[in-house]
Amino acid sequence: GQNIDQPTEMTATEGAIVQINCTYQTSGFNGLFWYQQHAGEAPTFLSYNVLDGLEEKGRFSSFLSRSKGYSYLLLKELQMKDSASYLCAVSAAGNTGKLIFGQGTTLQVKP
Amino acid sequence: DVKVTQSSRYLVKRTGEKVFLECVQDMDHENMFWYRQDPGLGLRLIYFSYDVKMKEKGDIPEGYSVSREKKERFSLILESASTNQTSMYLCASRRGHEQFFGPGTRLTVL
Numbered sequence: 001g002q003n004i005d006q007p008t009e010m011t012a013t014e015g016a017i018v019q020i021n022c023t024y025q026t027s028g029f030n031g032l033f034w035y036q037q038h039a040g041e042a043p044t045f046l047s048y049n050v051l052d053g054l055e056e057k058g059r060f061s062s063f064l065s066r067s068k069g070y071s072y073l074l075l076k077e078l079q080m081k082d083s084a085s086y087l088c089a090v091s092a093a094g095n096t097g098k099l100i101f102g103q104g105t106t107l108q109v110k111p
Numbered sequence: 112d113v114k115v116t117q118s119s120r121y122l123v124k125r126t127g128e129k130v131f132l133e134c135v136q137d138m139d140h141e142n143m144f145w146y147r148q149d150p151g152l153g154l155r156l157i158y159f160s161y162d163v164k165m166k167e168k169g170d171i172p173e174g175y176s177v178s179r180e181k182k183e184r185f186s187l188i189l190e191s192a193s194t195n196q197t198s199m200y201l202c203a204s205r206r207g208h209e210q211f212f213g214p215g216t217r218l219t220v221l
Binding site: 030 | 205
């Protein structure tokens with residue numbers, strides 16, 4: 001079957017670093033995505049990994065290990081506005097763009 | 112800027128009603144998607160379309176149908192709404208590997 005696991009909730013302090021993990025088991029793999037979703041809003045694209053390694057984009061980095069079926073999203077210098085849900089999603093094989101989402105991790109940043 | 116719009120932000124319907132949720136994108140994308148989002152379950156794919164008049168079932172198509180008569184518009188249809196279809200419905204369109212989401216429609220079925 002297809003399964004994507006991530007923690008339900010996390011709490012961190014403003015200015016700190018937080019790592020949100022995601023493990024996946026899917027039939028086929030065409031890339032892993034991270035989306036950010038603020039309460040009541042649409043998800044917005046953060047990152048895409050298709051090869052092993054770290055992709056850095058400002059305060060956000062995403063890592064992928066295909067052999068381990070594992071990814072993480074790293075948020076540095078946390079700000080209050082980073083309080084949101086973070087969605088891990090895997091693209092199934094083929095060119096349909098179909099995504100399988102995890103349940104999302106709600107991150108609360110405290111002062 | 113890619114823009115994906117959905118016809119309503121909030122909708123209240125009665126059990127048994129036929130419900131239409133409309134989604135429009137302005138970037139000539141071929142692939143469009145309908146998801147529902149429920150607490151603890153994440154986003155689940157209902158249907159997707161990879162071209163005009165082409166559609167494929169997602170993971171939870173039961174109770175839903177779709178229509179794609181024009182490239183920019185992808186409609187989700189609830190033939191006979193039921194209370195378990197109360198949810199947030201999100202439409203997306205795809206460019207390259209990135210999906211762009213609409214603002215969502217929160218549907219309540221009474």
